[in-house]
Amino acid sequence: MKRIKSVLIHVFAMLLLFSLCSCSKDNPQNNTQEEQTVPDFEPLTDIVEGRDDIYLIIKVLNSNYWDTIVKGAKDAGEKFNCNVYYSGTYKETDWKNQEMLLDKCVSLGADAIILSPDDSIGLSAKIEEIHSKNIPIVLVDTAANTDGYDVCYMTDNLYAGNIAADEMLNQLYKAGFSENEELSVGILVGQSSSQTINERLAGFYQYWITHAPSKWTIISDIKNCNGDISLGDKYVNSLIAENENLHGLYATNNGPTKVIAKSVLANNSKDIVVVGFDYSDEIKQLIETPEYHASTILQRQYQMSYNGVETALKLINGYKNDVKFEDTGVVIVNIDNLEDPEVKSVIDTN
Incomplete structure (x- = not known):
């Protein structure tokens, strides 16, 4: 013992x-991350005026794993009749550009944000700041070192x-x-x-x-x-x-x-x-x-983002989530x- x-x-x-x-x-990327260009938000669903706007920010664009996250959000947006937009970074270390994308979500009038944080510590202050403005934040795949979000769908x-x-x-x-x-x-x-x-x-x-x-x-x-x-x-x-x-x-x-x-x-x-x-x-x-x-x-990353969109819509309408973490499970192959x-x-x- x-x-x-x-x-x-x-x-x-x-x-x-x-x-x-x-x-x-x-x-070595720390000194250059701010200079890396990330794309503007693109719609995943048909954009219909009057529907809730949900913004998804992922860690790595053009990646098999994260493409599945995007697909889950897209399918949920179509299922639950909301507008879903997405963007992200090209490297998992690029948290400064994620911070910029979070600010852009606010300026674009996001009703809710779904985020997979590149840096659990570095983004904590920004997450808290936005959540304090009564904008629901759902995390997927990765938690952050703060309580300033509503729920996180992730693997244990x-x-x-x-x-x-x-x-x-x-x-x-x-x-x-x-x-x-x-x-x-x-x-x-x-x-x-x-x-x-x-x-x-x-x-x-x-x-x-x-x-x-x-x-x-x-x-x-x-x-x-x-x-x-x-x-x-x-x-x-x-x-x-x-x-x-x-x-x-x-x-x-x-x-x-x-x-x-x-x-x-x-x-x-x-x-x-x-x-x-x-x-x-x-x-x-x-x-x-x-x-x-x-x-x-x-x-089960598809389930993370699918559930994330569904829950984000509930949060927009006043739902209070009692559970901070939702384990979506794993399978050995x-x-x-x-x-x-x-x-x-x-x-x-x-």
Whole structure:
């Protein structure tokens, strides 16, 4: 018990240090984010005068995962007869442009805002400011470090991290690794200041230290690519080259999962187990290739935004939400359950 407590203290101290260091030293985009151009809001639905106007701001435009978020909002807008507009940024670190988009929502007369914050801390003050003007705010995918919003539809990310660690262990055993042999697992994240990512890290560590064999360790140097695909590719290749006993790679979100899957295939690294999040062509190919051992944790992001629009309309009309967080759940996908009806249903909306 003392060992577990000691390790937990070390883990959370390390995660805090990781977050603080990555936000400053390892984030080359910080000085240029304000200059990046983001598109104006575009309508997702037919625009009908007199209907409520809901504005959606996403993290990453032109991304499989976030396109599903957009589709959920569009379908809900059509179902519930409201006007839905959307915009977003091109990188998950670009919270300054999200702040600008939030101000634009107010100037355009938004009746409600649906937001997935690029930075859980950096956007907190702006979220509070807008919510204080009695504009309903629904968060999707990622929470913010404030109570100044109405509800957040998201994955229980601490639990999702637990599930990812359990799946990593299952896949390592399935790949034939023994508890008596030394092996290591590397981690790649896409951003350090996201509450979502930090919870998935904490959940992974939490489960690992209580269930993994003592000789199976996590590499302490967590790699953070800050949404930069080429940097992520460099990090993964260095992990593979520099760690002889590397037999597992964990990605905390969509971008790093794509990077890891692509690199493992390119390096023909059939002895490396991959566990990531969300569904892309890269992770799909890896899962469907029998020589590899890979899994991904699918979120129900379509439901996040669909429910978000429905709830936003209720909030506009005076509804008071008693629950701050709504867990939309996850599904594990691997080669053994690809034909499972529930899995196929979630894949179809990804």
